[in-house]
Amino acid sequence: MASLESRKIGILGGGQLGRMAQEAASRLNISLTILDQPVDAPAKQINAIQPHIQGAFTDADKIRELANSVDVITVEIEHVDTAVLFELEKQGKEIHPTPGTIHLIQDKYEQKVHLAKHGIPMADALDCPDDASIQDAGQRFGFPFMLKSKTGAYDGRGNYVVRSSKDVADARSHLAPGAPLYAEKWAKFDRELAVMVVRSVTGEVQSYPVVETVHKNSICHLVFAPAQVGRGLTGTKDATFAHSIAERARKVAEDAVASLAGAGVFGVEMFLMDNGEILLNEIAPRPHNSGHYTIEACHTSQYENHLRAILGLPLGSTAMKVPAAGMLNILGNGDRTYLACEMAYSIAGATTHLYGKKECKQGRKMGHITVVGDSMQQVHSRLLPMVCALDPADQSPWNLDPLVSIVMGSDSDLKVMEAAAQVLTKIGVPFELSLVSAHRTPERMYHFGRMAHKRGVKVIIAGAGGAAHLPGMVAALTPLPVIGVPVRGSVLDGVDSLHSIVQMPRGVPVATVAINNSTNAALLAVRILGSSDPAYLEKMTVFMEEQEKEVLAKIDNLDEVGWANYEVKKH
């Protein structure tokens, strides 16, 4: 009986990335043979159906032995012997990504030269064959700048911060002696982003959502997906960006991977600069720590997509199946190593992955925890206790995109609209508030309307008085629900605004609330969020119960003091 897939894969390396690839392979009955030194390497532990190969993934003979028993070769680590891979490629062996790509990526400077040729934005770099050229880099880039080993670097190793011209000797001795070096201009970034890209054998590329990565001691600590990069793009100045930050980051990552050869998954790390610019940092030619979240949070995990890509199968959807996810790495830390995992048992949406590593060295990647949620806010609240338990100092507030955007035509509307902000603050909804005038800032309004849903906004509240065009005009520009608040002016009691806002033509609805009642606009926004997010549905239910209790208390009071003595409290 034919199975679904009969071709065999061989993989260089059997660590945690190989282990998670093995999980995906088992589910599809795909045969994976693992080359790694330990008999009980993490990946080998969960594959009992064929003999693996015991040896270093840098050992040419072992690689040849592996090649003899499989149809396709891939890697879970880029620090492999490419000479033998080139040799095997010449003999017609299928290897993904290609030895050329692995070789290029092994040299971070060559990688940069290649990507620069393809127009990928990166921090300026300079080859540093000698001390003079390092001093030259200081002249050109200013201090501090980064001095980096071209090869063999990972998790921050092989990097040195040169703070003044006196540091050069130190830098030389700190980095591997004799290692080829290059200098890189200091990237004063706002945040670090990453995108996993999968490339098919025919060169088609498809990217996963942009994530934010948080490093600690140069090792990946936290990942948030999708990256919360939507706040504060409502200004006319920012609107010069025709695309959102997330769209631009995906484009950079896809273009970079499209420039390489061979199939598989690639991890692309980037910097988001203060001015909104995206600079590529480096590429890993394999599944990556910043893509672990895809197992629980995306339609097809990076591991399954890597297998599909190298076998020439259709690529799986890279879309997220949950609204938000976070990932926390579990690093070796003595008795405290599994503290977060123990807590994770009681946290909804948390899934623990342990890698089966026998020895628990300090700082070693022992596992990770992925947390999913109905909103990034929920993901934060689920992650926070674990992160704080590991390090109480680690409480920096994480980024959160606004779900509701409150806009108004004039600052004179703020006295009416601030009630909406108060309600959202009290209920705990992330929101933004700004001025957008249909008549005085039409360009800003246009970009605001067109971009809102791309920034993660779910509901727009627009307040306006008099002719009150803002809610309807924004509704004409966005596919999102727009709530209109008629603001009462000095004449006509607000009926002018009400009719302007509510009497929209067929085709473009505005959800209109009572005159001056921005409280209800905010509550309606919460109801809209709650129609898909159970946490907000619950918050609305609690709000309604409290509202009922308040009135019931007034009834008790009225019964107690009698109607004649009853005093009506002001709102």
Place this chain on the structure above:
Amino acid sequence: MASLESRKIGILGGGQLGRMAQEAASRLNISLTILDQPVDAPAKQINAIQPHIQGAFTDADKIRELANSVDVITVEIEHVDTAVLFELEKQGKEIHPTPGTIHLIQDKYEQKVHLAKHGIPMADALDCPDDASIQDAGQRFGFPFMLKSKTGAYDGRGNYVVRSSKDVADARSHLAPGAPLYAEKWAKFDRELAVMVVRSVTGEVQSYPVVETVHKNSICHLVFAPAQVGRGLTGTKDATFAHSIAERARKVAEDAVASLAGAGVFGVEMFLMDNGEILLNEIAPRPHNSGHYTIEACHTSQYENHLRAILGLPLGSTAMKVPAAGMLNILGNGDRTYLACEMAYSIAGATTHLYGKKECKQGRKMGHITVVGDSMQQVHSRLLPMVCALDPADQSPWNLDPLVSIVMGSDSDLKVMEAAAQVLTKIGVPFELSLVSAHRTPERMYHFGRMAHKRGVKVIIAGAGGAAHLPGMVAALTPLPVIGVPVRGSVLDGVDSLHSIVQMPRGVPVATVAINNSTNAALLAVRILGSSDPAYLEKMTVFMEEQEKEVLAKIDNLDEVGWANYEVKKH
């Protein structure tokens, strides 16, 4: 270095349920030792870190051998030797579920007697030790009725439909000769439901969402989660049910499992009768086919929760992390076995699980495909091509809960409100439409408002004229967003209705649209759905583009024919 969990589990049976339990165990570095006959049983294939035991899970000696090497024993199948389990239990071995529970469940009649004592609703049954009692069953239950083997039955085997008193001899010979039998009243059910329940060592029970199961030749074919049982509960008559069908089904399942001893996951199969009643069919004391979907669709899979339960760890959240999921079993079918799996590669949200079974017998469970989606509608559209490819006749429309509920105070409002129904039909939103009058059917309105969100409704559209209390009163009863459509009456041009609907007091918002403009109410409902469901956001974007194109075409026409010859087309 201490690991997260050091206790060892032994499992009787190494089939696909054991394999998926093994997957969960590997992720937590929990040691699982498998007792089953084949050296390469599905579960054994993915565990290379300890020796397994080769032997039948009905072999007492082998079970004792397993017991000697582990801390806790569990099962992936209930047809095991309970005598030795009782013996081991007496010696103090931890066994989950308890041998008593497994023994009780092995006898389906005893199971029913036990559950009946605990007040669980079931079809009437009668012990049938002889032919006379079988004839007696025909008298009491009428024909047809079910004759069932008390023991050893699964996937429809051991059941016989007795259509007349003449069938009795046939039934006897068809069922295993000498097997103890019982008769069961024919359950003319509308649908079959199932609930996975997890029971902790302390007896705490927690249930997964209710799913709908579709059987084919008595074997599980499809599963839909959550079960779409929310339609048509808006009538006063139905409102006599204080709880939704889903709430009642979960309660029956939880109560049934609470009456049993021992920890672990239990699969509870139920019938939903035409009159809305829930009858329990039978219980499996282990992970179950109807719970496979939990791997991709829930926070904690049934497999991980089974492990957690038997180890006395905190139970994981049973909530779904995606809005909807479906599952299709892959049964052995010669060359066509993997047809659906091949298609699944190109279907977003589809995940294939193959069980590593070497031999592909006709009808054997070889794997399954889980499909997740942002709505049940999307899950249907993703599943349909695979189901039809396997069997083109298999196109029965599956059940779909309404996402939008359109209600109006009077049938005279229908001429205004039907435009909303037309828009939702055109855009493809599942909806319901009915009459709910605040003034004439206040009880119906109360139940409608309180139950809507429990039936899966996401948005309510309420149309009303004159005093127009319906939208506001419904908004006071539901936490969902309510869209109000002011219907123009014979006087006051609809301004009376508009003001009644829009001028709601602080605390209870109604999203009001223009007078008589139910088209915009429907479009607003789609925007609300689209704020969380990308498919609807896309549909709204397309709608807006088409609307723009229509106007641009009119502009071309106006330019062409000139203003003097231009005829305004009526809507």
